[in-house]
Amino acid sequence: MSKTGRSFSLRSYAAITTARLIKIGLRLFGRGGTALPGKTALKIQPRMLSLLTEGRRVFLVTGTNGKTTTVRILCTLLGELGYTVITNPSGANLDSGLTTTLIDNFKVLKNSSPDTLALVLEIDEAYFAKLAGSLNPSVCVVTNFFRDQLDRYGELQHTRDLIARGLDQTQAQLVLCADDSLCASLAHDRQQRSHFFGMSRSAMKTGLSGGVLESGFCTFCGGRYKYEAMAYGHLGQFSCPDCGFARPQPDLEFEASPDREGLVQAQSLKLSRHDAAGRVLTINTRLSVPGIHNAYNATGALLAAYLTGASLEKLADALPLASAAFGRMERFTVGSKEVCLILVKNPVGMDRALDFVMQAQDFGSGMLLLNANDPDGRDISWIWDVDFETRLPEGVLGVSGVRRADMALRLQYAGKDKQDLDIDQDYMKLYDRCLERCPDQKCLYILPNYTSMLDLRAELAARYGLRDFWSQD
Amino acid sequence: MKLKICHLYPDLLNLYGDRGNLITLERRCYWRGIECEIEPISIGQSFRHDAYDIVFMGGGQDHEQNLLFNDLFEHKGPQLRQAVESDVVFLCVCGGYQLLGHYYEEQNGERAEGLGIIDFHTKAEPGRIIGDIVAESDFLRSQQLDPILVGFENHAGRTWLGSGVQPLARVVKGGGNNGSDSTEGVIYRHTIGTYMHGSFLPKNPAMADWMISTALQRQGQNLQKLPEIDDELAENARKYIQTCK
Numbered sequence: 169m170s171k172t173g174r175s176f177s178l179r180s181y182a183a184i185t186t187a188r189l190i191k192i193g194l195r196l197f198g199r200g201g202t203a204l205p206g207k208t209a210l211k212i213q214p215r216m217l218s219l220l221t222e223g224r225r226v227f228l229v230t231g232t233n234g235k236t237t238t239v240r241i242l243c244t245l246l247g248e249l250g251y252t253v254i255t256n257p258s259g260a261n262l263d264s265g266l267t268t269t270l271i272d273n274f275k276v277l278k279n280s281s282p283d284t285l286a287l288v289l290e291i292d293e294a295y296f297a298k299l300a301g302s303l304n305p306s307v308c309v310v311t312n313f314f315r316d317q318l319d320r321y322g323e324l325q326h327t328r329d330l331i332a333r334g335l336d337q338t339q340a341q342l343v344l345c346a347d348d349s350l351c352a353s354l355a356h357d358r359q360q361r362s363h364f365f366g367m368s369r370s371a372m373k374t375g376l377s378g379g380v381l382e383s384g385f386c387t388f389c390g391g392r393y394k395y396e397a398m399a400y401g402h403l404g405q406f407s408c409p410d411c412g413f414a415r416p417q418p419d420l421e422f423e424a425s426p427d428r429e430g431l432v433q434a435q436s437l438k439l440s441r442h443d444a445a446g447r448v449l450t451i452n453t454r455l456s457v458p459g460i461h462n463a464y465n466a467t468g469a470l471l472a473a474y475l476t477g478a479s480l481e482k483l484a485d486a487l488p489l490a491s492a493a494f495g496r497m498e499r500f501t502v503g504s505k506e507v508c509l510i511l512v513k514n515p516v517g518m519d520r521a522l523d524f525v526m527q528a529q530d531f532g533s534g535m536l537l538l539n540a541n542d543p544d545g546r547d548i549s550w551i552w553d554v555d556f557e558t559r560l561p562e563g564v565l566g567v568s569g570v571r572r573a574d575m576a577l578r579l580q581y582a583g584k585d586k587q588d589l590d591i592d593q594d595y596m597k598l599y600d601r602c603l604e605r606c607p608d609q610k611c612l613y614i615l616p617n618y619t620s621m622l623d624l625r626a627e628l629a630a631r632y633g634l635r636d637f638w639s640q641d
Numbered sequence: 642m643k644l645k646i647c648h649l650y651p652d653l654l655n656l657y658g659d660r661g662n663l664i665t666l667e668r669r670c671y672w673r674g675i676e677c678e679i680e681p682i683s684i685g686q687s688f689r690h691d692a693y694d695i696v697f698m699g700g701g702q703d704h705e706q707n708l709l710f711n712d713l714f715e716h717k718g719p720q721l722r723q724a725v726e727s728d729v730v731f732l733c734v735c736g737g738y739q740l741l742g743h744y745y746e747e748q749n750g751e752r753a754e755g756l757g758i759i760d761f762h763t764k765a766e767p768g769r770i771i772g773d774i775v776a777e778s779d780f781l782r783s784q785q786l787d788p789i790l791v792g793f794e795n796h797a798g799r800t801w802l803g804s805g806v807q808p809l810a811r812v813v814k815g816g817g818n819n820g821s822d823s824t825e826g827v828i829y830r831h832t833i834g835t836y837m838h839g840s841f842l843p844k845n846p847a848m849a850d851w852m853i854s855t856a857l858q859r860q861g862q863n864l865q866k867l868p869e870i871d872d873e874l875a876e877n878a879r880k881y882i883q884t885c886k
């Protein structure tokens with residue numbers, strides 16, 4: 169008998185029933201709404217989230233980038249360990265969406281014991297302080313702090329402090345990125361329960377990397393960090409010469425290399441586990457998602473799953489089964505050509521995506537889409553922080569989205585001739601031309617931001633019968 | 642012909658695509674065969690008022706802005722003032738703009754002193770001014786240039802200009818200096834302050850060209866007019882902001 173069953177009041181059941189009725193109503197009208205049912209339930213029973221998660225094995229994932237991929241990988245790993253896993257669809261990461269998710273899964277929640285059930289919840293970083301305390305987490309993963317939608321959140325240090333406040337309301341074990349100074353600083357005063365993941369020092373580049381250093385100054389004393397080696401962005405072997413704060417030794421490290429089976433959308437990982445006695449256990453595995461940033465996400469997810477007491481061997485075996493989260497990186501075949509969608513939301517994400525596209529042997533044609541709706545952030549000046557100058561795909565580039573004029577202007581300043589820019593408001597007509605331009609056996613790479621991805625993917629799903637992404641919830 | 646550009650505190654003041662302003666200056670020089678060198682100057686490095694033709698200072702996160710106060714006041718303040726007074730072309734955006742005034746007052750009444758080079762002050766108020774902005778500049782019109790400026794603003798500080806100080810432009814859409822007196826930015830000698838961040842110069846090529854030609858004239862270069870550049874793409878981006886909602 170689960171705890172949930174005993175402690176539930178009439179009020180809670182009323183809240184759940186109402187939410188379910190609303191959900192059924194929305195479905196009848198063909199909507200996949202995720203917020204409204206939860207919102208209503210919270211009105212009736214404000215303690216809903218706390219009641220639904222009490223006594224459960226709860227994993228929270230937050231941070232600015234990589235949440236969805238980390239959640240996806242963690243779910244796969246826990247599933248392979250034999251857990252029934254409940255998770256929220258990407259985007260439904262505020263209290264209302266979380267409540268809807270849990271109510272949708274109420275039967276499972278009620279009928280399975282905490283030993284066989286895991287909740288893996290993605291939490292919006294701006295709401296973490298508000299939500300963490302009521303979700304009863306046993307593990308909190310903080311992925312990183314990259315500049316993202318600053319017009320919404322103000323500043324990174326502030327975001328870091330919000331997450332710190334949330335962590336203080338829980339006794340959860342913490343899984344933190346050692347190479348991100350803001351993230352690693354969260355272990356301060358929480359040393360006993362902190363666990364670190366990161367890139368192997370020997371795999372990092374020495375000498376300062378280019379681009380914008382997001383947090384080049386010490387969180388604690390304001391000193392300028394020294395970097396002995398860099399991974400990418402501001403991630404690296406940092407230390408503060410003034411107060412001594414430095415990158416902690418990761419408990420779990422990775423070293424990434426090109427996939428040994430030669431797949432571009434995969435990579436090989438060498439994982440090293442450092443124990444308290446200084447012993448190192450090394451194990452090789454594969455990740456079916458490309459990019460260093462995803463190697464970070466996978467290592468973080470693996471460390472979180474490891475805290476359940478599972479063996480590293482078992483987790484390494486399960487890792488290749490994890491696939492990319494919706495839209496982050498998705499490939500499908502159209503006749504003799506391939507199409508690859510890569511979601512980009514900010515300068516670092518765009519730099520990584522362009523790196524990947526530039527290295528892809530099968531690059532045939534490219535297309536960029538830029539919207540500035542509320543979920544994207546209204547401010548698109550971040551495109552000027554992207555290092556297009558050194559990462560400009562060759563040939564004609566397609567440009568669409570509401571702010572296509574800004575993107576085209578950016579590309580012109582990066583060195584594209586006007587006649588090599590195919591600019592069109594109609595993104596499907598543009599898609600057709602870009603696909604036409606792509607040679608056989610090659611791949612059309614499309615880099616949209618969030619809402620332009622949703623628009624484009626809806627059309628592509630209808631045309632090619634791609635799996636509907638609402639079916640995930 | 643060669644221009645030397647100083648980028649002040651690039652590692653501290655680099656919010657919202659401020660890089661775009663430098664990329665624009667550099668490219669527009671390059672396309673016209675004008676040589677251009679950008680020197681980053683940060684904490685602990687000296688700044689000399691007569692070493693540069695153009696100086697740029699962007700906006701930053703509050704945490705990082707506090708770090709540069711000591712350096713700015715103790716080591717660079719007097720030289721910066723001299724640069725402004727001797728007509729060096731100077732562009733400051735957002736946080737960098739606020740630093741040129743007398744002070745910045747937090748909502749709790751705490752004051753951070755500014756350099757006091759131009760007569761204005763800034764007070765933080767609840768609620769940020771965020772969104773697209775369009776403004777009309779009598780100053781640019783007086784230079785026979787396109788008077789419309791477009792950009793994006795995001796600031797909690799409200800800036801109030803002293804009585805003798807000329808605003809850069811009048812707000813047509815958006816908040817500007819303080820959201821109530823219709824002024825946007827400041828122009829003093831060859832110094833421009835503005836809340837339009839990020840892609841200010843890319844989207845306002847007339848402003849960029851004014852900076853370049855003013856800097857060249859100040860060197861004593863005898864030039865009638867800068868060679869034309871095809872700004873159709875910039876024009877499209879400008880049109881979007883002027884016509885949306």
Ligand SMILES: [Zn+2]
Pocket residue numbers: 386387388389390391408409410411412413
């Ligand atoms: Zn320090």
